[in-house]
Amino acid sequence: MPENKMKNLLDELKQALSSAQATADTKAIWRRYLGDKGSIKLALKEIKNLPLAEKRVKAPLLKRFYQEALNLFKAKENSLKNNQLQHELGSGSEELQFNLPKIGHLHPITRTIREINRLFTGLGFSLMDGPEIEEDEYCFQRLNVPPDHPARDMQDSIYIKKPNFLLRTQTSSIEARVLAAYPPPFKIVSPGRVYRNENVNKSNHFIFHQYQAVVVLKEVSLKDMFGVFNLLLKKLYGQEMAIRYRNKYYPEVEPGAGVDLECFNCHGAGCAICKGVGWIEVGGAGIIHPKVLAAAKIDPKKWMGFAFGLGLDRLVMAKYNITDIRTLLGGNLGYKYYQNENFIQSN
């Protein structure tokens, strides 16, 4: 009786499946019972040998048995696959949590530079850098500060070899390099590290970071420059921040401008932080001095430019709640293992 044979084979299959431990075992079971040469498959094929009347009665029964066998096999196979997956994943959510891979972090200065770069590259500016060991010519002379000029006292230099080689005191040296190397027109920004011969303490460092912008076009104006600087400061400090531009002397520009923000502590009323004046200086700017263009063999009658710069360290400290400037370069800056800056907000 084919149906009895099939029933026995089904019982045999149930037995075999119940003892199967891994998906590898089920493959052997498949071959033995359900593969092309498997015993159940062969038993099913016997239908075609039955007389027609018997075939009509028994074929559905045998097909049902066969279907049941397939279902049993698939159920067991799925169950084993699941077990295996669970085994591979670990035994529960707790273990997953403790196996999180380490997240890497960018330095707050890099993050801030990227944030500003994004604004300027969006405005079509290129990025630029220059040497940190700089020649007096590029750090001072080409920027309209000849030897013995009083403006040299504004920056106390660290010399590598007096009087010609020093660590750059300002990112304006990159301006001098770019003016010498690239024919105008161009628009560049250059974040960079600068050095002054100062004692290191909680609020001062001899190494710090500046962000410089230089634009040389057929024609530029203070209004253009204020417009660009305003975009930057509003991005960094918010739309409501009051900004002031005033005349300020820098040897490399004329007219020059000092840029102030309303004191965040007293909002202009005057307090100890702003020394009673209500404003805090954040940067310097100006139309590039014709002598600076001429020193780079750029005809000041044909080209005009503006340049501005601001310090980055205090900005970064305020943004990341860092109270000691030495933290930025000194080894005290740590990153939480599990936590990264909010990507959406920081971008």
Added chain:
Amino acid sequence: MKILYSQIKDLIPGLKAGPKAVGEALTLTGFMMDGFSEVKFNNRRDYLLSFEVRQNRGDCLAVWGLAREVAAYYGLKAKLPRVKKITPDDGPLNIKIEAKKFVKRVVAIKLAGLKNGQSPAWLKEYLALNGLNSVNLLVDLSNYVMFLTGYPSHLIDYDKLNGGLAWSLNHYFTEVTTLFGATARLKQDNEIIIRDQKNIIALAGLVGGRAAEIDETTKTIIAEAAIYDRRIIRRNSRQLGIVTEASHRLEKELDPHGAAAAMELLVSLVEKHTGGQVASQIFDYYPVKYVSPAIEFDPESPSRYAGIEIKSDQAIKILERLDFKIKKSDGKLLAAPPTYRQDLGLNEDLVEEIIRIYGYDKIPAGEAPKLPVVREITPKNIILAGKARDILTALGFDEILSWPLCQSGDNDLVNYQNWKTISAQNSINELYPDLRQSLAAGLLVQLNEYHKKNVEFIKIFEIGKIFGQKKGRYLEHESLGLLSATKNKSLKDFKNYLETLLRSIGFSDLKYFIPASKPKAANPDSCWEIRAREIPVGLIYKLIPGENKLNVYFAEINLNLITAELKSLNNNPAVELTRKLISLDANIELAKSEFIYKYLETLEKRFDKKNLWSLSVADVYPLGDKTRYTIRAVYQELSDQEAKKIHLAVFNLT
């Protein structure tokens, strides 16, 4: 520079602006107010305003000068006090000017019959507000005149002199004791001095000497006010380390014309307060009279520079308010600044003068700039450094920034390049004199800090400059350093990070060689030179274990070098896959002394690149003095038969 509001008010009749507004007006016009406080002066409420004078303007290190600025801003006229001309007495002064190259003007006069003593309370109070202690009446009056006019003067006790005075370059003295009691060592032939026949009377423009100093018994003086070439004053001040109120003013441009008016004020005050009288002729050495230049002025330029319309007549009025003389000549507009404005000489200087008085606050700052599109010139190494940062953070590395200056000896441990250390000549931070030659120095400092603070899972990197000296040239390049401290004792995992980085940016051809020079900090058995496209681009090594007992791995890559290499590299990994990949293995045996990468290098050349998907070592099995490698070649766009045929041919398996 400090001023009292009452002084400004007295000098500018009609001034309505209050103290804060005056401060803000000067700030807008170029003199940033950096202090503002209510004070009591001469028994009256007053305001002390402090300003930064960065410009080359000695005239504004003076109450009179700043008053002129305030008046110009408000369109008013400053009325400076009228002082009566000096009535000279008979008898010339015995003064010689020897250092003619450096002396622009000397005005000197003798006053006798003086009664020196303590200063009145108002004068002491005024000097204290300016940060000076009262010395005695005569000295205090001299300082008072300096604050009002900007001209330093110097008083000499006539009775202490030995013969006549001379302004000379110092050929005579090796040291001088100053009024402050300090001894200054002199470099002969460098300093300008005022001397008599025996002593140094003053370091000209800097400070007086003890030899003829004024004391309360002084009866007869020579008062002098002199203007020098500002460059020598600055040089002497820096070389001798003497910075005084006088040197501060004299190293900026001071108008020699004004020295006479300052002397007249001083003489009148000395006569008034000490009862003395002029007792000599006026000595006035002024060989080359300063004449203001006539600067050609383009009246359109202020509008162009400001970006807003400033009408020509407005511009000219502003110049006139600043005491310029304007005239037309051959259709050109010529503007001659007052003699006290020797900082001006170009049309751009005039533009700045006009815009600063017109008001920066009148230029709209809120409009989005309309700058034209220009070509992109970002150097590729900046783009590469950004990409490397992203890859390394994705691999779990934290970015740190460290000091580019390191301690003596640090470079000896980590340097592996053929260059000498560069040291700073004058760093205040003496403990950190040397520029780093490897980023390992800073990363190791950070590692130790993290270890001290129990920070685990240390994987850090830095991108920054490293420095060295070769054949007398100062060299620097951008470098990438990465460091990992783990329990893992093999360099292999760390190497994988480095390779992921380098492959991600385009280098697939990476090899490791024994380096020519190994840093002392490296374990010599675990230190390799990294080559990309056969170019040595850096170093990877395990550090000799330190006190922290960590397994520390470090690698450094020269970013400038790999940028240059990448520029000439033309990779295109994208292919169209229309058939199954076919993976075939082959076993080969190599002597232990043979390098597998060299075998692979030769092998690779036997393939037609367009059919090869990958070539790798699938297994390694040691066999006594040989090693068996299972090489796996994966073929693309071939049938099984075609792949097999090539495979057998390449591996000589037929």
